[in-house]
Amino acid sequence: MKRREFIQGMFAVSAVAMVTTPDRVLAEDKAKKKGANDMSFEDALKAITGGKEVKESKKIKFTAPEIAENGAVVPIKVEVDHPMEEKNYVKAIHILNTANGNARCADVMLTPANGRGYFSTRIKLSKTQDVVAVVALSDGTFIKASSNVKVTIGGCG
Amino acid sequence: MAEKRKSMIKIKPKKYKVGDIVKVDFIVIHPMDTGMKKDKKTGKIKPAHYIDSITFSFDGKPFTKMTVWESVSTNPYFSVNYKVTGKGKITVDYTDNMGEKNSKSKKVKPKG
Numbered sequence: 001m002k003r004r005e006f007i008q009g010m011f012a013v014s015a016v017a018m019v020t021t022p023d024r025v026l027a028e029d030k031a032k033k034k035g036a037n038d039m040s041f042e043d044a045l046k047a048i049t050g051g052k053e054v055k056e057s058k059k060i061k062f063t064a065p066e067i068a069e070n071g072a073v074v075p076i077k078v079e080v081d082h083p084m085e086e087k088n089y090v091k092a093i094h095i096l097n098t099a100n101g102n103a104r105c106a107d108v109m110l111t112p113a114n115g116r117g118y119f120s121t122r123i124k125l126s127k128t129q130d131v132v133a134v135v136a137l138s139d140g141t142f143i144k145a146s147s148n149v150k151v152t153i154g155g156c157g
Numbered sequence: 158m159a160e161k162r163k164s165m166i167k168i169k170p171k172k173y174k175v176g177d178i179v180k181v182d183f184i185v186i187h188p189m190d191t192g193m194k195k196d197k198k199t200g201k202i203k204p205a206h207y208i209d210s211i212t213f214s215f216d217g218k219p220f221t222k223m224t225v226w227e228s229v230s231t232n233p234y235f236s237v238n239y240k241v242t243g244k245g246k247i248t249v250d251y252t253d254n255m256g257e258k259n260s261k262s263k264k265v266k267p268k269g
Contacts (some may be wrong), residue, residue, distance in 0.1 A: 037226065073230045078166040084240075097228060101193075105228040108237070113220040115178040115240030124191070155230075 037102055041132075044103040048094050048134055049142050057143035062133050063148040071125040072155030078133045078145075080117030084110075090117030092136040099129035124155040160184055166249060166263040175241055175267045181213065182236045183249050183261075191227040208253045213237060215265070216245040242267050 039047075045054070063077040080090045089112045093103040102120045117135070125131070132146040162187035185208070190210050192205030205227055213221040221237050237249070248262040 010241045100228050102228055104226045106226070106235075107224040109222040110237070113215070113218075113240060113242075114238050116238040118180075118236070118238040120234075120236040122234055124228050124230050141195050 007095075007129045015063065036062060039103050040099045041096060041103040044096055045134065048107075048136070052142055054134060054142040054144045056144070057135075057145065059143060060133060060135055062131075062145040062146035062147050064131055064149050066148075067150045067152065068125065069152045070155060071127070071151040072154055073122050074125050074131075074149060074151075074155075075122050076131060076133075077120040078118070078135070080135050082137065084112050084115055084117065086098075086112055087138065087142055089138050090114075090135060091138045093119045094134040094136070095119075095121070095123065096134060097123070097125060097129055097133065100124070100126050125151050126154045127151050162257075162259050164251075164259070164261045166247060166248070166261055168247075168263065168265070173241055173267055175243055177267070178238050178240050180235065180236055181239045181247060183211070183213070184232065184234045185251065185259075185261075186232050187253070189227060189229060189231045189233060206253060206255055208233065208251050211235065211249060211251045211267075213239075214248050214250070215239070215242075241265060245266065 006033055044057055052108045059081045061079040061081070065074065068074045076095065078093050082090050084090065090110050092110060093108045096103050106121060108119045110117060130146045130148050132144055134144045136142055162185055164183070167182040167211050169180040169182065187208055188206055189208065190203045190206040192203070195201065195202050196203050207227040210224050211223040211225060220239065223235065244267065245265050246262050247265055248260055250260040252258045
């Protein structure tokens with residue numbers, strides 16, 4: 001084999017490698033996503049609000065730890081400072097994460113019988129991310145509050 | 158096969174009157190598998206197994222409905238408020254994605 005042919009061959013191989021590498025990376029990314037009901041944060045938010053505007057609000061008191069050592073158990077608490085009357089009440093509290101495979105954690109449908117807009121649970125977080133509470137009010141508006149949680153050990157794998 | 162799960166309802170504070178807003182805590186022993194973890198003994202991936210719907214009701218009238226996904230921790234804990242209206246029974250019905258149905262109830266006894 002001549003030197004020129006050899007060098008040309010080298011270029012060809014490297015070009016093929018460059019073209020194929022991104023595909024392989026993409027495939028690996030897809031392999032990571034294997035949950036049956038995976039949904040991105042944007043899609044989940046759209047499904048809840050129907051494309052309506054969601055405002056940041058100080059009415060919501062959202063409590064989450066700043067640093068969670070164990071991502072498998074992250075306690076969160078949502079309190080909404082809103083009246084709970086027959087026609088003016090907190091309709092629903094949605095807990096969403098931004099980096100897990102499935103962005104939805106819990107949807108809680110409340111009624112005036114609850115007396116107060118309050119919900120507390122424990123969730124799993126795969127890595128450091130924002131946790132968002134979207135609150136639907138009975139007049140059709142949506143408000144939200146979010147908190148960043150630093151996760152030392154992920155809790156999803 | 159529906160297995161009987163251990164669960165618990167707590168009403169806080171313990172002493173309450175009609176008209177008070179109390180906290181209703183519900184805890185259930187459930188694996189909440191995400192479908193991504195491997196079983197350490199067999200090396201196979203465990204199928205997803207999680208609670209997907211919970212209904213809190215008072216004397217048969219539902220007051221809170223929840224839809225839950227696998228992102229909720231193992232042995233989940235849920236807490237909501239409830240305004241006491243009188244004597245009765247709080248019932249929590251829950252089902253998981255494998256079709257297992259269970260329920261737990263607790264009496265409401267306001268004092269004074």
